[in-house]
Amino acid sequence: MIPIPRRPRLRIVTALIAVLVVVSIVPLAFSAMRLVSINREALETAEKQYLTRSAVTLSDGIEGFLRRMLVQVTKIGDGLELARAVAPDQDPFAFVGRTALIARYRDAEPSFLVLRALDADRLGGVIQPAQIDGALEEELNRAFAAAMRGSTYVGEALRVPSLLDPGIVIAVPVSAPEGGVVGVVEAFVSLAPIRALLELEKKRDLVAYIVDRRGNLVLASDVGAIGGSEPLLKVELVSEFVQHPVRLTRTYSRGEGPSARRVLGTVSPVGPAPNLPDWGVLVEKDVARAFAAATQMTRTSWLVAALAVALAVIAAFLAANALSRPVRALADSVRKMSEGDLTQRVEVPGTFELAELAEGFNHMGGELEKSVEKLKLAARENQELFLNSIRALAAAVDAKDPYTRGHSERVARYSVSIARNLGLPADEVRKVRIAALLHDVGKIGIDDRILRKPTALTDDEFEVMKLHPVKGALIMGQIPQLKWIIPGMKYHHEKWDGTGYPEGLAAEEIPMLARIISVADTFDAMTTSRPYQKAMKSDYVVSRIKTFAGTRYDTRVTDALEQAFASHELEVVGEAARQAVA
Secondary structure: OOOOOOOOOOOHHHEEEHHHHHHHHHHHHHHHHHHHHHHHHHHHHHHHHHHHHHHHHHHHHHHHHHHHHHHHHHHHHHHHHHHHHOOOOOHHHHHHHHHOOOHHHHHHOEEEEEEEEEEEOOOEEEEEEEEOOOOHHHHHHHHHHHHHHOOOEEOOOOOOOOOOOEEEEEEEEEEEOOOOOEEEEEEEEHHHHHHHHHHHOOOOOOEEEEEEOOOOEEEEEOHHHHHOOOHHHHHHHHHHHHHHOOOOEEEEEEOOOOEEEEEEEEEEEEOOOOOOOEEEEEEEEEEHOOOHHHHHHHHHHHHHHHHHHHHHHHHHHHHHHHHHHHHHHHHHHHHHHOOOOOOOOOOOOOOHHHHHHHHHHHHHHHHHHHHHHHHHHHHHHHHHHHHHHHHHHHHHHOOOOOOHHHHHHHHHHHHHHHHHHHHOOOOHHHHHHHHHHHHHHHHHOOOHHHHHOOOOOOOHHHHHOOOHHHHHHHHOOHHHHHHHHHHHHHHHOOOOOOOOOOOOOOOOHHOHHHHHHHHHHHHHHHHHEHHHHHHOOOHHHHHHHHOOOOHHHHHHHHHHHHHHHHHHHHHHEEHHHHHHHH
């Protein structure tokens, strides 16, 4: 016997270390990356949700305050209307002016910096500072004129130099019982309570602003931000809000040059509600602070992962070295035996499986020689049987479209992926695999000219092709042990709306086996090249198949296909199937 030359080989200890390291580290690294990503996304999402809740809470609070102010002014007007109706001969405006009633109204609502109840001649009760700013007086006059025309007036925010906070003018008409407007109740309302709401956000590391629909700043939690160097209209989020007044959340840059910083912002509209200002609430937080927990979690996770990797490498080295010594001894004995020395024996101390393996190896050496001839004879017989089986299988496959087996393998793999995403038990998944492999067996009974035709089939040819599910069912019906696969192959061309073949089954009448195979069959047909079409991209095919959910296919099955694709399972399956065909 010619000795087998010894060639340089990779040491088993090296291979074992590599395998153990890969087996332990790769999943660990992958899971660490995935967990870090998931946790970071969760923390970032939670921070965005918190910011959104803050903006919504502020906008609701601002809307409530403005609505309450409007109601208060309206109630005073309603009281004057009622007084005029009860005592038509009395002038309620003069009464308010003669008495301290207007002061009591103002004292009941400290936010009223100016309160007037005036008749058409501008006579009545007035409570206001000794001096009124010219711009404020003009705004009050505009409000009076609008209310006298019968309209409720709510102005824009007005900043008065003598006041810390801006305010708005609210005016409502006072009507006579017989009709017509006889007077006006108007108030200049301080926005100090709103500023107090905004300042609460500073304690939470947030900066809050109120902007109008033109992007102008109305109020800010940081007084220094009012009239700041960067117009709010230049802020990306405010610019979007001006165009589309809806709730928005973004991460964007504030400022320019070295002082630029990334912030997380949310804008929420106030209202919209009738007769109230069309404002928005902008809440911002520095990204560094907003995502500080996520950043710290990422660092900690990677530190723990690095420590785990180091421990895994050490453990892998020790384990591989312990395993490799007896394996090397066995390898040396096997090599010598392969060179013809059947007397070779090996000693492996201990009680582990390797010691048992050594005993088995030694016993094998004694039995090997007398078994060689028997094995040679059995090998020749098995090889002949195997070759005959391969020839018969090749003859059957070559008699038809050579595409068939590759298609069936892929459909089987896609069907298994869909079945798993449907949550079917393992036994049902196995049945799906077998049924899908044999779903086109009926094409054995279809004329090759039809199967291989490179152009569209005629109506008559298509009618013949439509017989293959029934032919397949008849063929497999001869095998009682496989009768359970018949529904899958017979009905895989049925459609959910009942327009399929061979029996026009619809909805739940179609067996689940057939529904799964139908979607997998279509997916493979569209993602592989045919004589009459080029292969399409998988994402397009999935979306295209989804459009037929509820008409051609069961929605649950198309959803399972989409889930398999989203988890990249279909891509892996498809690649594996193509390698199998190759």
